[in-house]
Each structure stands twice: as C-alpha cells, then as structure tokens.
Amino acid sequence: MLENLAVRIWENTPKLSIVFWLATALGYLIGVMAIVSFLSSDYSHLDAIGAVGERAAFHLSVVRLIFVSIILVVFPILLFTSLRRLFYFMVGITAWVVIIYIDDVLVLYEIMQRPQSAMVSIVCHPKAIC
Secondary structure: OHHHHHHHHHHHOOOOOHHHHHHHHHHHHHHHHHHHHHHHOOOOHHHHHOOHHHHHHHHHHHHHHHHHHHHHHHHHHHHHHOHHHHHHHHHHHHHHHHHHHHHHHHHOOOOOOOOOOHHHHHHHHHHHHO
C-alpha cells in the first residue's frame, strides 16, 4: 500500500526543470545559512546594553527564523502533494517577504544592528542586490 502511494505521488508530480531545482537549492542554501548565522552569533550583549531597538530587532529575527524554518519544511511537502495549495502558499510567502522588506527599509533600517561575521555578511549580501 505504501509503495502504491509513493508511485502515485511520483507519477502525479510535475516534471520540473533543472533551473527550478537550482533556484530551489539556492533558496534552501540561503535559508539554512541564515538559520546557521543566527544561531551561531553571540547575542548575550543585548541584555547588558539594554537597548530597546536591538532587543526588538532580536525578537523580530526570532519570529522570522521560525517562519523561515516552517517554510523550508512545508515547501517540499506541498510540492509533492498539492500544486494548488503550493501556489497559495507561495503567494502568501511572497506577500510576507514584501511586507518584511518594506518594514526593514522604511521602519527598521536605523534600528537594525547585525553582527559582524562572515556568515551574516554572505546571507545579507543578496538582499542588498535586490
């Protein structure tokens, strides 16, 4: 029964191009690098400084990290099960990313302080290009 289900799922999935898989791999690479850079940075100085803006940016980053982790898990599940739900999921992710970008540029640009590490610079560099 499980074998038949696996065959049925595989046969009903669309045949995706190499460009799609490369873009997906790049997206996962950037997402995993963002998670690693966030988890490997030292944020212990936030309590000592008492800066409200840096603390708010830290908590905002925690919320975004949770969303990115959920997206990285849910995307392949929807890709191989329901393309219609994947479409709506991608529309929601796109809207969320646009809102985050507007919030970062217009509201939090002066407040956000990022740690000076190589991993953070690599993750934040593609954002500057866009």
